[in-house]
Amino acid sequence: MVPVLFEIAGVPIYSHGFFLLLGLLTCVAVVIWEARRRRWPPHEVIPIGLAAFVGGILGARISMLFFYGWEAAPAVLVQQSYFDPSIGPGSILGAIAGAYLGGHLASRSLGKTGCTCDAFAPALALGLAVGRIGDYLSAEDGVGKASTLPWAVPVPGVDYLVHPAPLYDSAFNILWFVVLVALRDHPRLQDGNLLKLAVGGYAFFRFLVEFVRNNDVVAFGLTAQQYACLLLLAGLAAYYGRRRDRVLELRR
Amino acid sequence: MVVAFVFGFVIAIVIDFILSLGAFSFQGTSSAPGAGQIVMSWLVTGAAFWILYKMHRWAAYGMLGGFASLFVLLALVGGALGPYTCFSTYGYPPLR
Numbered sequence: 001m002v003p004v005l006f007e008i009a010g011v012p013i014y015s016h017g018f019f020l021l022l023g024l025l026t027c028v029a030v031v032i033w034e035a036r037r038r039r040w041p042p043h044e045v046i047p048i049g050l051a052a053f054v055g056g057i058l059g060a061r062i063s064m065l066f067f068y069g070w071e072a073a074p075a076v077l078v079q080q081s082y083f084d085p086s087i088g089p090g091s092i093l094g095a096i097a098g099a100y101l102g103g104h105l106a107s108r109s110l111g112k113t114g115c116t117c118d119a120f121a122p123a124l125a126l127g128l129a130v131g132r133i134g135d136y137l138s139a140e141d142g143v144g145k146a147s148t149l150p151w152a153v154p155v156p157g158v159d160y161l162v163h164p165a166p167l168y169d170s171a172f173n174i175l176w177f178v179v180l181v182a183l184r185d186h187p188r189l190q191d192g193n194l195l196k197l198a199v200g201g202y203a204f205f206r207f208l209v210e211f212v213r214n215n216d217v218v219a220f221g222l223t224a225q226q227y228a229c230l231l232l233l234a235g236l237a238a239y240y241g242r243r244r245d246r247v248l249e250l251r252r
Numbered sequence: 253m254v255v256a257f258v259f260g261f262v263i264a265i266v267i268d269f270i271l272s273l274g275a276f277s278f279q280g281t282s283s284a285p286g287a288g289q290i291v292m293s294w295l296v297t298g299a300a301f302w303i304l305y306k307m308h309r310w311a312a313y314g315m316l317g318g319f320a321s322l323f324v325l326l327a328l329v330g331g332a333l334g335p336y337t338c339f340s341t342y343g344y345p346p347l348r
Contacts, residue, residue, distance in 0.1 A: 003335060017332030024328060043253075047309075050316040057323050064339055075339075078285055079293045080271055083322055085330035088339045109309065140337040 001139045001156060017085070019134025027127030034119035034184075044110060045119075051106030052099040052120065057082060059098015060090030067091060067215075067224045092128065093206065093228045096199055115192025122180045124198050129173035135166035141214045163212040172205045196236055203232040257314035260304050264318025267297055 004012040028049075035045045061082060064072040075087050089095070103117050136143065143155050144163030152161035180198055183189050189197060207229040215223040222230075271293050285293070305312035 011333065013332050014335055016337050017328065017330075017334070021324075021328045021332055024324070047313040047316075050313055050320055053320045053323075054316045057319070068339075072339075074284070077290050079290070079297065080268075080285075083268070083326040085327050085334055085336055088331065088336050089327060090339055092338075106313075109305075135337070138335075138337055 001143075002137045003139070005137070015137035016134040016140065019137070020089070020131050023127045023129075023131030023134070026130045027123045030123035030126050031119055034122060038116075038119055040116055040119055044107075044112070044116060047110060048103050048106045048117065052103035052117075055102020055105075056095040056099035057089065059101070060092065060095035063091045063094020063097070063228070066094070066228065091225070091228075092131075093203075093225060093232070096124070096202070097232065100195075100199065115195070117192055118184065118190060118194035121194040121198035122177050122184065124195075125173045125177035125180055125202070128202070129170045129177060132166040132170040132173065136164060136170070140166065143214075145212045145214060147212070165209055165213045168209050168212070169206075172209075173202070176201055176205070196239070200233060200236045203229040203236075207233075253308075253310045256308035256310040257317065259308075260311035260314025260316075261318040261321070262314075263300055263304065263311075264315045265322070267300060268319075268322055 002015050005015045005018050006013050031045070031049060035042075061076050065076055075081050075090075081087055099120075100117075103120070104115075107115065107117065135141075139155050142158070142162065143153065144165035146158075146160045147163045148161065149163070151164065153164045155162050176198070179201075180194065183197070184194055186194075207226050210223050210226045210229070213223070213225075215225050218224050218227070301312055301315055304315055
């Protein structure tokens, strides 16, 4: 593990915060690149992007109530705490849900009925791939469960090897980024479908990787994060179910 | 459009500054806000956003930009300068 990446004039730069910031910058850069390619006008990208960002900030923190219970309330309710680096931004699952909702509301405020948000899909995957490197280097949550696999890694504080779970996440997201870029012009993956695929794919992977992470099991052998993934997947299934019913109705 | 955006941006910074003053003390330790302060801070922020949105949509977007900038500067850049993770300090989260 490498908790401190480097120093600038004696000031230590910590790996988690560095890669979190780099992940966000990567995300913004990919959104700009993809928005230009899609000829998405700046007067739509800017408000939708900002609303998604602020929605992500709120969602990341509010979701901590779901994951940690009422103990997390001060970090959720006190507005000033959102800017306090010692608390941290919160959960990526909550950030994704909040960003989706924020972007959707801004899109509606601009009078758009369809979804132009597919530019966010590859950005989400690549940003996550970069950010997870910081989780690994900082040994966040003890990295993963005990493992005897050849690629298991040592972590400070324990005398056994563990799954490098953040690196699994990172590797999946690099692969997922390549898949999303390859599929981004598919006619059936327009109008918000690419972003829904990106979110659904990550939720499915995250559900699986949770089995080797150190989050607490809350009920029936599953963690709160796994229940959040199931909620996200159920929401997507309900959306596509309703849409299919509407299409079938129109055909009749 | 640009003027409205900048106006909203400045309003976000001013609101954050006023809220920070509420939690400031000369003893160097910020006092934990009470329930009334917490409710008021969200009401003021929400009302300001609503008024800006009604005045000019881009003023509200500017306010979002202000909060996004504060978050990047204070929480993310600040986060790189300390041993902080997603919701804890380094290692196992203290909340558990």
